[in-house]
Amino acid sequence: MGDLDYIYAVARIRVKEKSLLNDTDISQMAGMQDDKSVLSYLEDKGWGDSSSSGDAEKVLLAEEKKTLELMKELKLDLSALELLSYPNLYHNLKAGIKEHCTSETNEQAFYPHEKYNREEILRILQDQDYKALPAHMRDAAERALSVMLETRDGQKCDVIIDRACLDAMSAAGKKQKNRLLRDYVESTVAVTDIKIAVRSLKTGKSAAFLKEALCPCDLLDVRLLAVAAAEHEESLHTFLETHGFREASEALKESPSAFERWCDNRLIETIRPQKTNSVSMGPIIAFYLAKLNEIKTVRIILTAKANGFSEEETRQRVREMYV
Amino acid sequence: MSLGMVFAILGAALSTALAGIGSAWGVGIAGQAAAGVVSEDPEQFAKVLLLQLLPGTQGIYGLLVTFITLSRIGILGGTQITDTHTGLMYLFACLPIAVVGLVSAYHQGRTSVSCIGLVAKKPDQFGKAMLFPAMVETYAILSLLVSILAITNIK
Incomplete structure (x- = not known):
């Protein structure tokens, strides 16, 4: 589809953007007494569905589902949606390998996924049917499972899978025609690399x-x-300050949570120019990412x-909002 | 039929054709955006309809110039052209609305799409949103005036 084929979809997204939470909503929720008040505030704003009433996790899942359905309805390029789902997909693989090797059942560790859900991932690992996985996951799945079975080193397993996820995103991002997706993937990889460096x-x-x-x-x-x-x-701070990531260094000096917030805010900055774009699928992808950021922020607040954190x-x- | 008549009819045809193509394109993309807004917020129908209609005026201007031309060259009235020189004058007189109509309708359509997006997010800004595509209209009106003045002064 060409850029002009998204005019209808972008106009719908412009109306939908009015329902996104803004910084005032977030600030208001952060100041509330408890999670029940936050949940009630969200439900008043139309979050969740008939089956999710009062259950925070169900409300968030329903919101994710609604957003994904909207993207499909707007005929967003499937390769774009697939690319954006890589982190969840690789996360499911990680959770699957750990469950397979430890036999500890943890259904909640998996993200809902149309094809690669808990059952399918466990079946693939059980049968070692790696061909059933997308091509970019096969090698990492085989290596990570082998490492986990031989050494029980969960960290090594995570490194293999996380690296494979970044490589797959980077390769798929470079093939994308849409500039926003290319920029977003580049920023995601750079921010994740910095996160890994900080933790290491x-x-x-x-x-x-x-x-x-x-x-x-490239960044x-x-x-x-x-x-x-x-x-x-000190070397890490010097590197960040001299390579265009001064804000990351400042956030890191402030606190670990300030650094985590910077990571997400940086990605929101990448998509923010789409607020003034009237054509192309950029605004639709930006809405999808903004909604995911919103759900993540709400989850943090809840x-x-x-857990009784102070205001x-x-x-x-809390993260910066798109609108 | 003289070569002059062929040129004059070509000018009349281009006025409607080019300006009409521009308007069809502009109204078409603005209509897609308007449909997107109305599917989420039906209350905005009247506002987005007005914005959609703006790029349609160039097609009407083109049609007007075509009628004036045809009524002066012996098709709908007036006297038939017998010389090439006069025919070419009609052709060139029709070009401002033909060319400017095409280009301005294209740009007005894109401006309307952006302004429909503005109304979608801030319906109370409709008055301002109308002004942006209306500015593009200025140049279509100027070219219409030039075409009419030129055609009506050909002796």
Whole structure:
């Protein structure tokens, strides 16, 4: 489909954008007494469906489902939707391998997926039927399962799968005609690399480990990032400040939650220009990503409220909204 | 039929054809955007309909110039053209609305699409949203005036 074929869909999305939560809504929810008040506020705004009443997780799942259905209704390019679902898909593989190797059932660890749900992932791992997986997942699934069975090293298994996910996203992103998708994937890979570097620094990982875990991307030099993260905190801050990620360094100095918030805000910044775009599928993808960010933020608020976090602590964790 | 008549009829045909193509395109894409808004918010129907109609005026201007031309060259009235020189004058007199009508309707259509998006998000900004595509209309009106003045002054 050409850019002009999305005019109808973009106009519908413009109306839908009015229903997205804004920073005032988020601030209001962060100031509420408990998770029940937040849930009630969301239900008043039309969140959830008839079967989800009062159940936070069901409300969030219903919202994700509604958004996905809207994307399909608007005939969003399926390869774009598939690309955006890679993190969930690889997460399911990770959860499947752990369940397969430990025999500990944890249904909630899986994301709902039309094809690669818990049952299908477990069947594939049981039968070692890797051909049933998408081509970009097969090698990683086989290697990760083998590592997990031989060494029981869950971290090594995660590194293999996370790296494969980033590689697959990067390769698929480069093939996309839509500029927003290409930019979003590039930003996602760069932000994830920085996250991995930060976590590795805190757990004292070697440069060799980092080279294996980091995915090459155009926004930063991962070899230099690996060297910096393997040295000490100051080197990592210097690297970030001199490679266009000064805000990441400042957020990291502030607190771990400020850094996590920066990671998500950076991705929202990538999609924000789509608010003024009238054609192409960019605004539709931006809406989808904004909705996912919104659901993630609401989940953070609900969890914070359920665990008795103060208003200030909750506010520190919430993300910037698209609208 | 003289070569002059052929040129004059070609000019009359181009006025309606080119300006009409531009309007059809502009109204078409604005209609897609309008349908998108109404499918989510039917209350905005009247507002988005007005915005959709704006790029349609160039087609009407083209038709008007065609009628004036035909009524002066012996088809709907007036006297038949016998020389090539006069025929070419009619052809060139028709070109402003033909060309500017095509281009302005295309751009007005795209501006209308953007303004329909604006109304979708902020219905209370309809007055301002109308002004942006209306600015493009200025150039279609100027070309219409030039075409009419030129045609009516050909002796």
